Amino acid sequence: MVQPYCAAFLTITALLCLSTCLPNARASFEPSAPLHRVLERLERQSDRYDADLSDLVAFPSVSALPDHLPHLEAAADWLAERLNEAGLQNVGILPTDGPHPVVYGEWLSAPAGPNGTAPPTVLIYGHYDVQPVDPLELWETPPFKVVKRDGYYYGRGVDDDKGGLLEALHAVEAWLQETGTLPVNVKFLLEGQEEVMSPHLTSFLRQNAKLLAADLALSADGGQPAADRGGLSLGLRGVVGAQLEVVTSGTDMHSGMKGGAVANPNSVLAALLAGMHDPVTHAITVEGFYDDVLPMTEQDRRDVEAYGFDAQQELLELGLYGHVGEQGYSVLEQRWHRPTLEVVGMSGGFTGEGIKTVIPARASAKISCRLVPKQTPQDILEKLQAHVAKHCPAYARCSLSALGGGAFPWTNPRNSLALAAAAEVHTAMAGGKPPLFLRDGATIPALAAFQQELQIDTTKFGWGLSEKIHAPNERLLADMYDKGRRAWATILERLAVGYGVFDEAAFGTAPAGEDAAAGAHDEL
């Protein structure tokens, strides 16, 4: 069943510009005839896009697990082939300083504008690595096999970010299939280390700055607040990860023979971790942790309010017993504007079935701190180290070291042309309802790195709902997978319009043979 998508555009007549609208956001627009054809093609070919999602998700490309590297490389091979097939040029698998390669492809023959204005180049960003799947027993379907049921695709990476990057790829492919050209130049940068905090992306960008030169970036990583409510991100938190090790002896000991009179590293670690938050205010107690945090502005508070976060709803959705966090900040204020210190892993002693009466020699924890402007990964790491050194008891040795690459917090300027184009597309996709302007507590290290190394801003343009990403039963609403590729097809045109280079006459028509084939497919 094909949805009458294009009708949405026609219903847009006059939109009130709310306080959250951008100054230069257009109230409405009319898609060009070539875009109409591209959108129709995207509808016709949905089986192909389902197959792509199944193929790509089937690679268990978990970047956190070194023994999954071959799967990561296989995913990169598949993507490179698929970029080639889509019509991208200069496709390659480019090494980084780490084990996870970048998949690159470009198409740089967009037509110049009516006055000979050069078309802009858009760097399209996504990542093909995924999070680990454990605890495996909580998955209701096999994590690396896409299962479609109840209107969702289930599987590791369907949303974050394999589905996302495929939407962009499918839009580009459809433009080339339908018109033989693209409204703007594009360069795909698909990385394989996002889920381990992109430790080698910054150096990769520096080494390949010329190849990657662009006017702006669009990120296929990211998501929407709800199926019926679009959002555009003004900021992401940064992150720094750390491994905390506590050693109390040179050997595991018998808990009965020695216990009671020797330090237990589990208890030392527990005390260290417990002491990192104030038990009453839940503020982080690490000295100087908040030193560089900017106070929230009035606009920040208005954005939070406009978002209309439903805390009760989230409790139900996540099965939480309550929210908890830094005193004096609402749930959303905490996530958008306040840093965190989370113990993401903790382990010591015997953790199998049953019991082993042992006092282990060591215990360890993994800590992840989300950072807000102007915090930096290195500074926070050093403050954590100082805290641990200060609170480690005399009868233990404690060490804290960086784990994974850190990432700076990222912000997107409110006045960017790309953000305006994205807002136009969002408004059109939502039947005239403008997007919310929001922030996100998560991190995409690439975005701050693009600012630092390529001097370009990024607009987040992902379309999943981020449901259970990083968790068992990750899923992607099938409607959003469809919507995403239409949105990508549209923004390429809106960017060309925004940059003043769009000329409908420059776009050809599709080969008759392909159209016929697509038509036949449509009737299935």
Next chain:
Amino acid sequence: MVQPYCAAFLTITALLCLSTCLPNARASFEPSAPLHRVLERLERQSDRYDADLSDLVAFPSVSALPDHLPHLEAAADWLAERLNEAGLQNVGILPTDGPHPVVYGEWLSAPAGPNGTAPPTVLIYGHYDVQPVDPLELWETPPFKVVKRDGYYYGRGVDDDKGGLLEALHAVEAWLQETGTLPVNVKFLLEGQEEVMSPHLTSFLRQNAKLLAADLALSADGGQPAADRGGLSLGLRGVVGAQLEVVTSGTDMHSGMKGGAVANPNSVLAALLAGMHDPVTHAITVEGFYDDVLPMTEQDRRDVEAYGFDAQQELLELGLYGHVGEQGYSVLEQRWHRPTLEVVGMSGGFTGEGIKTVIPARASAKISCRLVPKQTPQDILEKLQAHVAKHCPAYARCSLSALGGGAFPWTNPRNSLALAAAAEVHTAMAGGKPPLFLRDGATIPALAAFQQELQIDTTKFGWGLSEKIHAPNERLLADMYDKGRRAWATILERLAVGYGVFDEAAFGTAPAGEDAAAGAHDEL
């Protein structure tokens, strides 16, 4: 090279009875002619005993791991066959209410005393299950292959307790081989669940009380303070294990998207665990935990002092950075007379290599408390439960449940005949130096159960040095393995003497063929 063992006995002439001697401990004794021959045989056959140790250790009979049950059963089969081979009768593999069977064997034809006095029956206790071996990477030799080097046997269970039970078995076998009889009746009870706290031993004893009826028990589980210093145990701590679970949500969550405003079960667990000890006094803060603990007596303090524990030496041996424990008690006082609360395992979130930016839905810990008289496992479990219920925050669900079978603390009365016989043997083995009277912080659930179900006291008669038992690179000094079987051979006679039933004339001579074979072996 054969050591002139028997010379030790001859050097004993007059021993001063120190304050730590038992009232009825004999100053010296002369082994009988049959015992001389038994001891010589034990020396000749050491290769056979090495082979037994290798064979038995080769079964990875880890009772804590359910999938190792077949190995446990295979070890039981091997033992039953070996008991038969040694001349035990009525040998059987007896089921318990759990998965781990008991291996039983008896020899009940000991000669009556000169006045027709019935010989006593000795229940010989040991266990053939072992602790898990992880962390495997810390083992320098394969854990289930006995490697002999530098005067030690290395392997899981060489000391605890496969080596121990073999020493007793070898002594009994040698008496039967050499004389065709035994000075006392014996019943072997070899269990397979000691390392999981013998959850089904009490009911087994109750169900088999008649079969197991005896006058006293000797335990092959337990160890000596040092190679040149014997010790006899007056008490062991009991134990209760518990699993603590903390749940904060219905799903794992993304640490960035949700973090900062939702409870982290790792942090909740850390705070719970950290709060179980006073940070200054290191006393356990669980309400009522010490209520039933008996104060130390003057005799207790004298025993501690007489032991001469070298804390500095232990720091070096174990690679500790210091001792720590309940304020007001020395290291040994803590281990002998004070209860503990140890976190023996702790786990939550992602614990693999690298990092996963997740807030898990749950975290858990395993707690082991050692108990002293008059504490009981059930009472302490309930107090832990009350503590956890009281301190669990509103935004989490915490539960604490029993893990493994609990065990009561055990004491051995100072005036028992068996303890006196054991002290005689110790004194003789140590060239006239009487044993220390000590307690042990560890637990052997069987010993309190023998008191409760069979109404018999047990004397610990193990000969290992408990070096790295429950830890990687468990080892047994080869000299102690030799000494242990000679000690077992000797105590059987000393018990008969003590009970007034020993009559040297009742013991035959060994078959000539066997002697010749043994002699030939000696010359290898």
